[in-house]
Amino acid sequence: MHTVVIGVIGADVHAVGNKIIEHVLKKHGFNVVNIGVLSSQEDFINAAIETDAKAILVSSLYGHGEMDCKYMKENCEEAGLGHVKLYVGGNIVVGKQDFKEVEARFKKMGFDRVYPPGADIEEAAEQLKEDLGSP
Amino acid sequence: MSVHLLVDFGSTYTKLVAVDLEKEEIVGTSRSMTTVKTDVLEGFNLALEKLEKAHPDMGEITAISACSSAAGGLKMAAIGLVEELTAEAAKRACLGAGALVNHVYSHHLSKKEIKELKQANIDIILLAGGTDGGNKECIIHNAKKLAEAKLDVPVIVAGNKDAEDEIDEIFAAAGTEYYIVDNVMPKLRELHVESAKEVIRKIFITKIIEGKGIKKAEQKTGEIIMPTPEAVLQAAELLAKGHEDEEGLGELMVIDIGGATTDVHTIGRGLPKRTEVILKGLQEPFAKRTVEGDLGVRHSANALLSIVSPFGFRKYYREPDAEEDDKLDDDFFENGVKKRQEQIDYLPESDEEKAFDRALARICTDYSMSRHVGSVEVVHTPLGNMYYQTGKDLTSMKYVIGTGGVLIFNEDAKAILREVQHKSDKKLELRPTDSEFLIDEMYIMSAMGLLGQKHPKLALKLLKRHLR
Numbered sequence: 001m002h003t004v005v006i007g008v009i010g011a012d013v014h015a016v017g018n019k020i021i022e023h024v025l026k027k028h029g030f031n032v033v034n035i036g037v038l039s040s041q042e043d044f045i046n047a048a049i050e051t052d053a054k055a056i057l058v059s060s061l062y063g064h065g066e067m068d069c070k071y072m073k074e075n076c077e078e079a080g081l082g083h084v085k086l087y088v089g090g091n092i093v094v095g096k097q098d099f100k101e102v103e104a105r106f107k108k109m110g111f112d113r114v115y116p117p118g119a120d121i122e123e124a125a126e127q128l129k130e131d132l133g134s135p
Numbered sequence: 136m137s138v139h140l141l142v143d144f145g146s147t148y149t150k151l152v153a154v155d156l157e158k159e160e161i162v163g164t165s166r167s168m169t170t171v172k173t174d175v176l177e178g179f180n181l182a183l184e185k186l187e188k189a190h191p192d193m194g195e196i197t198a199i200s201a202c203s204s205a206a207g208g209l210k211m212a213a214i215g216l217v218e219e220l221t222a223e224a225a226k227r228a229c230l231g232a233g234a235l236v237n238h239v240y241s242h243h244l245s246k247k248e249i250k251e252l253k254q255a256n257i258d259i260i261l262l263a264g265g266t267d268g269g270n271k272e273c274i275i276h277n278a279k280k281l282a283e284a285k286l287d288v289p290v291i292v293a294g295n296k297d298a299e300d301e302i303d304e305i306f307a308a309a310g311t312e313y314y315i316v317d318n319v320m321p322k323l324r325e326l327h328v329e330s331a332k333e334v335i336r337k338i339f340i341t342k343i344i345e346g347k348g349i350k351k352a353e354q355k356t357g358e359i360i361m362p363t364p365e366a367v368l369q370a371a372e373l374l375a376k377g378h379e380d381e382e383g384l385g386e387l388m389v390i391d392i393g394g395a396t397t398d399v400h401t402i403g404r405g406l407p408k409r410t411e412v413i414l415k416g417l418q419e420p421f422a423k424r425t426v427e428g429d430l431g432v433r434h435s436a437n438a439l440l441s442i443v444s445p446f447g448f449r450k451y452y453r454e455p456d457a458e459e460d461d462k463l464d465d466d467f468f469e470n471g472v473k474k475r476q477e478q479i480d481y482l483p484e485s486d487e488e489k490a491f492d493r494a495l496a497r498i499c500t501d502y503s504m505s506r507h508v509g510s511v512e513v514v515h516t517p518l519g520n521m522y523y524q525t526g527k528d529l530t531s532m533k534y535v536i537g538t539g540g541v542l543i544f545n546e547d548a549k550a551i552l553r554e555v556q557h558k559s560d561k562k563l564e565l566r567p568t569d570s571e572f573l574i575d576e577m578y579i580m581s582a583m584g585l586l587g588q589k590h591p592k593l594a595l596k597l598l599k600r601h602l603r
Contacts, residue, residue, distance in 0.1 A: 052271070
């Protein structure tokens, strides 16, 4: 069973979507470590180290995700987690922007998968299986 | 009449408390210097003579229980993976078992750290790392390093259970003395220290006290059952929770100011009191102990002065409402500190010297509190202000209990304890705000922790009667 860390980054307290993601990923057979809302990059990274997670899934719904996710990949590498897949999804930028550009920006920041508002978590679960392979 | 004798082999004094089991009362107490360097029984016998002389009609001693913090107490090293997670969980397990933890390591042990461990004169090592099913590479690496180092120190393994079998082989092959117990952090942020604590106590009873020359006392006293700080923590827990129909006091805190260290124990959940406060970090133990190795009124007096500076010291020395006193120069403080550090059994006579001791104790209280309590941080979110809480919220603690020589013998002990509520200028600390202060006037906390093992109800009654 693969372990994945999920949580809501920054000063964001949207708890409902976070619970749905936990529920769906568990149903798909992942060992889900949910660090909940108001989580810092450090919280994600520490959790991933201790639990030997293969992916970190960052949620953000309040528009400031881009700032909160800055240097997350670099910080993961610094902590020896360069091999860990990084996903991000939600309302991750300020205002309405073209998602293609947003996706490109986050990929450049080192995220492996980027999801727009309203993305289907079932779909993400399938892609996660694809990326991580069989445990 | 049958008397249960409770013995505490302390770092400075061997203290006795005699309890009459039928009359349900304390017959008397006595103390004498601890004589661990020659024969630990000398001090014990002297104290017992004193007790018998003062209470010639004392009944027959039918049982003896003892705890010890002599010869430096129990010294442990805690090793984990992430500093704030398994390393912290390991440290809390050690502290909860009454140990002094001056060495905490995280991530992969380096050669330098192994060297440090070799020189540190450690009694037990607690090795953690990884949640169950989580990272096992690091704890296995550290186990190998410890096995190679041939430290001759028992190692308790309390990490990722997936790594157990491999570590078992590593230590068995190297001939290391080791014990495998439950993970101190089986799931992220979940603290589980009971089984580690149990083994720490077992090793303490069977091996550590022997190495420190205290084992000999067992000929007279029966088994020394725990380190003194654990006895105090057990007394505090009993007093808070109550026993059967004898009610406890509810959430409480115990501050024990000693010559070398200051211990703070709190019994209580310490959860956030308001809904907009979100709890962060590792789970807190219900019975939590922290110990500050640099805060003490004799051995550590010099460290106190360097923490607060002579300027800061004046604030603690002055009466709360008094004017600034320019007559006191820096030498006055330095000499006062030096005297106490050189003569650890020094007892103040004059008012001035008593005030000096009080100032030292106030610093210990204020700083140990700052390090023990939780704090809140404000986060500005689009939904308004939210708050992070790390550690325990102790604002509604009902009782603060003071123990340790300097508090017991100072006439103005409650002025010292009031430092608990001292407002910090650094961060929003969740200190007790409106508690009642009690003093362990007869110095019986650790003794009642021991008595509570066999007679919890009686120990509870006596605690409630004698804390004032």
